[in-house]
Amino acid sequence: MERAILEYKGARYELPVIDGTEQERAIDISNLRKDSGLITLDVGYQNTGSCTSAITFIDGDRGILRYRGIPIEVLAERSTFTETAFLLIYGHLPVEAERRAFSERLTENSMIHEDMLRFFDGFPPTAHPMAILSTMVNALSVYYPGYFTEDFESGTFDLMAVRLISKIRTIAAYSFKHSIGEPFVYPRHDLRYCANFLSMMFHSPVKPYEIDPDIEKALNALLILHADHEQNCSTSTVRLVGSSMVNLYASICAGICALWGPLHGGANQHVIEMLEGIQQQGLSVRDCVARAKDKDNRFRLFGFGHRIYKNYDPRAIILKGMCDTLLKKFNISEPLIDIAMELESAALADDFFIERKLYPNVDFYSGILYRMIGIPTNMFTVMFAIGRLPGWIAQWKEMHDSVPLKIGRPRQLYTGPPLSDYVPMDQR
Ligand code: SDX
8 A cells, every 4th residue: 555654843654545446546644633643624625535435436627427437428318317316326227126116116205294285384485495395305304204223224224215316306396386376286106207296396287287208308317417426515414414323314404405505506596597687687798707707796607617627517518418409409599598608608718717727517507408497496406406316315325334434523723712711791
């Protein structure tokens, strides 16, 4: 095994260097503090690995993304979201018997407890669907209890996983129906995963919804493209919360909340609002790029930049192609796509973005596709959560399968006041 050498105050410390499958290397500092009294500091964990993982591989410089070794481009074209979910969670593509059993369990678990419908009466129609989603997912543990100690003995984990993957659709669709004052449309046992979601979202007793196979295929690809992305903010949150041995529902609830942020999954909603702003306020693309570069301006080019990708996000390339295909197929004129492509060209030609290697990320084009499907803008991040759920579950399982389970507890460097006296009120 190779070793890295740290020399400090005359002492010499040898730190093991471990290799990943794709020749990535890491210095293992597990014993650094015990041996040297030193810790490392890495705000935002830009250089710090929290775990080893066999689920997803990303090469940010070459724009590579693979789930369990299979390129995302192949899965988006040839797989289904439920098959990809199985692959991520169980580590292999299902054989026919496994596929059928998984599909049947998803179907069986698509409804939510009738008592949970009353929760929606308490949400105002204007409630953000991510607030509803996180609330309802956490509440699943009330109606479908499963705690850590039972999860792996009695197969409760497998049941909790299918319950979450199936019911998240139902909760999302019900939040939309609640926001528009329409009756809930129950899941159907004769529809596949994505078709069932579209039916719950857009069918109504007075206006039947016809499922278009191209829309169903696009939704499958959208969810596949979002299904996992190694140790991003929300996945790291799911792992950290799950490391306390809380149940899977609560861990996923935490991940949903982390994803909501505009720097993370919330960006897809902000991209559309940014593009609409340019269109409605008559902003020029040049103004937009200039504002994004202005340090005194909090405005950012949403959908641009990435911690890992210093090249095109491979998902953005696929999504852009899907936009073209669907726009042509449905003969839709979507002015936002023209603005998006103009914005992309302007940014990619600008030294500020070139020097910082800022490219379109997964959120830049996904919103345009969701709009085409009919998803309201404030539900775009909910769609991201539906897609990312299998990845969160897979990462949670991988952490719990690793023995021993270590609770996540980072260190800090204290920079506050030294030992101080308590000053009584009349002396302050
Ligand atoms: C997702 O991690 C994942 O894998 C996430 C994700 C997943 O699948 O889970 O891929 C999903 O969250 C995609 C990212 C969605 N977020 C956005 O589109 C929001 C806009 N992007 C930025 O806020 C930013 O690029 C981040 C948050 C994505 C990444 O931030 P970093 O890695 O901390 O980089 P940084 O903020 O330190 O930026 C480096 C430089 C800075 O300028 P300088 O201080 O060097 O002068 O680039 C600038 C930044 O100001 N910059 C941008 C910018 N992104 C970075 N400037 C303008 N517009 C932007 N979008």
